[in-house]
Amino acid sequence: MLSLFRRTRPQGSTADAAKERLQILLQHERGDRATPDCLPQLQKEILAVIERYMRVGDDHVDIKLERGDELSTLEINIELPGARALTTRGAA
Amino acid sequence: MAKIIVVTSGKGGVGKTTSTAAIGAGLAMRGKKTVVIDFDVGLRNLDMIMGCERRVVFDFINVIQGDAKLKQALITDRRLENLAVLPTSQTRDKDALTQEGVGKVLDELRKDFDYIICDSPAGIERGAHLAMYYADEAVVVTNPEVSSVRDSDRVLGLLASKTRRAEKGDGGVPAHLLLSRYDPARVARGEMMKMEDILEILSIPLLGIIPESPAVLKASNLGTPVTFDTKSNAGRAYEDAVSRLIGEQVEMKMQALEKPGLFSRLLRRTA
Numbered sequence: 375m376l377s378l379f380r381r382t383r384p385q386g387s388t389a390d391a392a393k394e395r396l397q398i399l400l401q402h403e404r405g406d407r408a409t410p411d412c413l414p415q416l417q418k419e420i421l422a423v424i425e426r427y428m429r430v431g432d433d434h435v436d437i438k439l440e441r442g443d444e445l446s447t448l449e450i451n452i453e454l455p456g457a458r459a460l461t462t463r464g465a466a
Numbered sequence: 467m468a469k470i471i472v473v474t475s476g477k478g479g480v481g482k483t484t485s486t487a488a489i490g491a492g493l494a495m496r497g498k499k500t501v502v503i504d505f506d507v508g509l510r511n512l513d514m515i516m517g518c519e520r521r522v523v524f525d526f527i528n529v530i531q532g533d534a535k536l537k538q539a540l541i542t543d544r545r546l547e548n549l550a551v552l553p554t555s556q557t558r559d560k561d562a563l564t565q566e567g568v569g570k571v572l573d574e575l576r577k578d579f580d581y582i583i584c585d586s587p588a589g590i591e592r593g594a595h596l597a598m599y600y601a602d603e604a605v606v607v608t609n610p611e612v613s614s615v616r617d618s619d620r621v622l623g624l625l626a627s628k629t630r631r632a633e634k635g636d637g638g639v640p641a642h643l644l645l646s647r648y649d650p651a652r653v654a655r656g657e658m659m660k661m662e663d664i665l666e667i668l669s670i671p672l673l674g675i676i677p678e679s680p681a682v683l684k685a686s687n688l689g690t691p692v693t694f695d696t697k698s699n700a701g702r703a704y705e706d707a708v709s710r711l712i713g714e715q716v717e718m719k720m721q722a723l724e725k726p727g728l729f730s731r732l733l734r735r736t737a
Binding site: 388389392395398403406433436438440441 | 557
């Protein structure tokens, strides 16, 4: 019975969820078309800047993106080698 | 040893991506480490069906071209940690896929996953060819409809001749039939070819019958593989197909043959 009630109100339906997902995604995709694939370049440049000051391997970079309606978040995690890794590498 | 499975059909719109997501999720639900890969370069959609479209950073093409590490391009499912998605590029075209590049990525994935499910694009061009080339097994998705059956037959020919297994003389890629959008009521009225007829024409083993079901559209609206909808006919049919894929003997239940009454139909919809 709950379902009958819910179906009389279109809000919260799966069709609405589909529309919302598409609106958010397409808004981003249409915007991205002007600058395709800037992320690999962004990653290279960020690494280059950081490498000027400290040692990092490109295996230790993790980039996460979450596209949202109001705002998107770009999360970049760079793992730096610990003291031990640095001294063994220095000795080698 | 990891197994590479291609989900293919020749014809478009028969349910390849739905089936890739559903089989991938089903394998992960059974505890198998599974990755699903989108081979439809330029028209990516597996990410939407899996519900991770807002989290795509790097893709399959970035990895092939050395612009990103495989680890960075893989998106771990938020519902099941042993399920991952490798999305494709939305901006490049299929020429960005190279046989050598695809081979290298698959070899790397073999180390970490039990099952690698390749979602083929429609057609028989480069993307479809490379999706099937390295496969150990194929799932051929077919609708009970003349053009779909004809295209499946064409694809079976390619699996037997244009794949690595065929080149090595291993007799091509063994294929299973996944019959989808099957409507037993229309079959009973003689409006739709029956499963036995399609099996007779294609003569490959049957992996499962997925009934025409409203749950499939609902799942795609939400970005949830339909296998997670364990109360739906389609979800259960995919669960059975997955059990057969991993070698279990499961009776071929015709999930939708029992015609549900009005009340049970209403109840099912709430699920």
